[in-house]
Amino acid sequence: MTNFTVKKVAVLGAGVMGAQIAAHCVNAKVPVVLFDLPGKEGTPKNGIVLRAIENLKKLSPAPFGDKADAELIQVANYEDNLDLLAGCDLIIEAIAERMDWKHDLYKKVAPHIAQNAIFASNTSGLSINKLADGFDAELKARFCGVHFFNPPRYMHLVELIPTAATKPEILDQLETFLTSVLGKGVVRAKDTPNFIANRVGIFGMLATIHEAEKFGLSVDVVDDLTGAKLGRAKSGTFRTADVVGLDTMGHVIKTMQDNLADDPFFGVYKTPAVLAKLIEGGALGQKTGAGFYKKVGKEIQRLDFASGEYVAGGAKAADIIGRILKEKDPVKKFKALRESTNPQGQFLWAIFRDAFHYIAYHLESIADNARDIDFAMRWGFGWSVGPFETWQAAGWNQIAEWVKQDIDEGKALCNAPLPAWVFEGQVAEKGVHTPEGSYSAISKSFVPRSDLAVYQRQEFRAPVFGSGGADAKTAGTTVFEDDSVRLWHSGDEVLVISLKTKMHVIGDGVIKGLQRGMAEAEKNFKGLVIWNTDAAEGGAFSAGADLQSALPAFMAGGAKAVDPIIRELQDTFMAMKYSNVPVVAAVAGLALGGGCEMALHASKRVASIESYIGLVEVGVGLIPAGGGLKEAAVRANKEAKGNDILQFLKTGFTNAATANVAKSALEARAMGYLKEDDVIVFNPYELLHVAKVTARSMFDAGYRAPIQRPVTVTGRYGWATIRGQLVNMRDGGFISAHDYKLGDMIAEIVSGGDIDQGSVVSEQWLLDMERKAFLELLNHPKTQERIMGMLQTGKPVRN
Structure with missing residues (x-):
């Protein structure tokens, strides 16, 4: 096989579609240069493109996975910068839908296109063959239509349209790039008006x-x-x-x-x-x-x-x-x-x-x-x-x-x-x-379906009614199954646990399933992957702990009856973190509250770009108690490397206290929910493959469980500093008294409590603090109002 690597993309036209295609290339770590007309006299030469990039930051849904990446788009105009095209392997034209304008532009850029580059138009319906009129035979063979749908980051479809002269291998190379790197579903269309x-x-x-x-x-x-x-x-x-x-x-x-x-x-x-x-x-x-x-x-x-x-x-x-x-x-x-x-x-x-x-x-x-x-x-x-x-x-x-x-x-x-x-x-x-x-x-x-090599990365391809094919719910060999989980494998040395609860919430059955999965994986497999069968179809990774299932215990025995439930959740997540074989969380969709904490405690995370990760417990008047705050303290400790830990702690505190949810895996990395070496996958159908490869390679590289390290905390100094900011927010009317109470409790836990700055504590110390605060809140009338409101209406109550 010959690798076709797109080292750089040029997008011609900084209109709504062109600019968003450029943004999505940057999301996928593909360097991109965005062209448009030069600005009128007396205005900046690249003003049109710079304005387009500013607009991208305001668009909703957001074109960038992380807004900070906007600066990675290289700006250019057709007057001064055509020489940049020589360094591009793929050039996508995305100007207005007028054949004459497109032809004028093609004449201008054609001499600058590199020998092996693919040239494509993002037209939504003009004839690709007519667009290629006037090209020499050599460029004609490398020209095709590549039609993205709006908004390009979120819509899965890209239509690929050859001309009569397009070389077949060009289409295969482009389909591979679009599928794996940009995460798209490619459909090959004929050159008919508006395609399919x-x-x-x-x-x-x-x-x-x-x-x-x-x-x-x-x-x-x-x-x-x-x-x-x-x-x-x-x-x-x-x-x-x-x-x-x-x-x-x-x-x-x-x-x-x-x-x-x-x-x-x-x-x-x-x-x-x-x-x-x-x-x-x-x-x-x-x-x-x-x-x-x-x-x-x-x-x-x-x-x-x-x-x-x-x-x-x-x-x-x-x-x-x-x-x-x-x-x-x-x-x-x-x-x-x-x-x-x-x-x-x-x-x-x-x-x-x-x-x-x-x-x-x-x-x-x-x-x-x-x-x-x-x-x-x-x-x-x-x-x-x-x-x-x-x-x-x-x-x-x-x-x-x-x-x-x-x-x-x-x-x-x-x-x-x-x-x-x-x-x-x-x-x-x-x-x-x-x-x-x-x-x-x-x-x-x-x-039959395309047998391009890239599709071997999709263990379960998008299903089609009536065409048979492996069903992710029953495929492979089942090791154990009940109402909450299925443990299974495909004969490839990795055990998979798939959650079956609604929105994959975590109740007693899921906790027992995780314990069973870890025990089984440690005995007979190279690793355990947490992956859900609807990951590619927009399902959740996990919407959090199953509040409803804990209600009967609470009704019967009050907060102390919930204590063993929280303790078992914490112990299970800690067992994951210190498991003897790698546990890989394959995250896609919502990973909220306990779902976020489950991902935080995996040995590694492989996340779909469309992952929405956050600790949202304050919305129901609670605080994270599955180790989420403990992890904020542990990670700040690690990042600080001897500097002032508080600077690094603020992010973790703010994320939890404001229930801030990352709108993409890239943002989750910037917020600290994903680590630098966690893997981000663009095609959700490739998530399982990448997670399994990751688990196996960790095992084969001689994986050992990490050793538990003590945690240096900021103590009462950190707690008091954060509390000062909370007081200002409460007194300014930005947060309610109950929000203040929750924020204060979170501050107390992430800073290790009423102890000296620089004290060293264990992870268990922090987990005990989480559990104690959680149980205290369960008895609080304002928290009970929030929980009931959420269960009845599905919307957070602000009280």
Whole structure:
């Protein structure tokens, strides 16, 4: 194999997308240079790029994993700095969607592109072949489309689009880089207008607007029906359009109008009158403060199609339709929607029928196979299930018959028949997804998944309904399983513990499972990895200790009945820290409270970039008592190396006292929750592989448990210094009296208590202090109010 290493990336165009792509490259430790036009006379030469980088820091959701990395983007302009392109292995053009502008820029940069560099356009829908017009054959072979979705840090999808001349190995190299380094899900698309996700997604939005008008439904009802209830982005249809920008949506629709005149669905591509009117009036959605919705004071108003005015919003789906959508069996659900007399039910059947009709008709021209359409919609539009998967799960033949019937009766959006393959051979028997592969209408065969080497790093690839494949919940050899945990392995010398509780909260069953896992790993394996089966699908690592399971003990015997529970939690985490084989925490998603403490006590952490880590106990009126504060003291002690420990302690104190949660693994490292040598992984599907490799290599390098060291603490001097700041915050009205009490207790523990500065204590001393404070708080009425409020509403009570 030949390694293709991207040593540096150039991004041409510092607009919203270009700047965010550059930010994500920096997140992944890829050096990047960001170009734009030179500033006008009398302004800084790189002013446009510098302003774009400043804007990135304010964007939400944040493009940077750690804002401090903004300075790592190298700034450049097309007048003075084209020579920098020679040092770049990948050049991504991301300027405005105008063919003539892009061609002008290409002429300017082409002479400066290095011999083996890949040149790519992030166009969302222009023809890649037409963009390559005018290139010499040599550059044409290294040019392709690489279409990121907004926001590029968070959206998993990247569409890769070759021209007729693109060398195949270029695509393999780029797919490997995008998958492993930038953490993306790559779908290869054909050079058709708007490629796959936008073509199907924007058609879906247009069909939804069309059917909503037909059935007389308001925008808020449509959004409630087409959001989380369908397993799609919770913003639904119209709110999503507002967020994307109605001008952007108009632009993508125009690409379809200009290039798809012979498409039988062409009538649907006309810009809806309501959308045209909004764009004309400058109401472009969220960025202009008004679109399909408008914020008036605290109230969100919706556009009324009939009057063109904004009226009170907030209407929801009808109860009966809500109940149908909760039905777990897709076959029953679709039968109920198809037979519903409620306009909302008829509307939902209609938008599904339109989607099924569209993807079946266009499969041959827009995608290599059905799987690519499903992944494009899941990864690019946030659907939990792709459209072909939905159809197959609901009964392939029955749905096909119903769609055909609607087409024959003139109820569909056009009269183009479903293609013959829908009713023939293996598709009719099984559907489009089978264990052999997914159906390709071009080759009339079932195409297996890509076997590029990079996918060997994914023990469990993104699943597809109907295609079999290993299920992470049952794969491998089970060593032990109950309601709380599963201990298992894949015959590769590493034991894995997967938590099965809701949000992977830590109760008695999980603690016993960890103890059993460590004992088993020490006897028979090279290491133990804590990894959850939904890590790649946005599940939590652990949302913390299971408060609810400790309630019965507390109700029966008060705080002292909880003492042995906390003690056992602390002992188990300490056993992890001092285990004789490495324990690796594979963190992804939420790691809060006890979940954060579990990760802190592992021998090492391998974290997905999208890890949200923090000690949040003050939100329920408690303090961390699973060793989180003890670790703050231990780590400050280590970092200080003989300097004033208090300077290093402040971070740990502040994080815990303010329940500060890291918004990425990079931020968690800056906050001290991850260590410098912990591993950050960008593709969540690679998390398990990297965690296992890490555990095995630690063992093979002769791993030994660390020796327990005494901890030097700041004592009453540190406690008093921190307390002084808390007093100011309380007296200034920034924190409540109960927050002050919690902060004071945290300060007492991290500084080691009422003892001399420079005293030496054991980890157990600090753990005992944590436990004592925790139990005292459990008896406090204000804490009890916070706990009950959280259990009842799921929101923190500020008292």
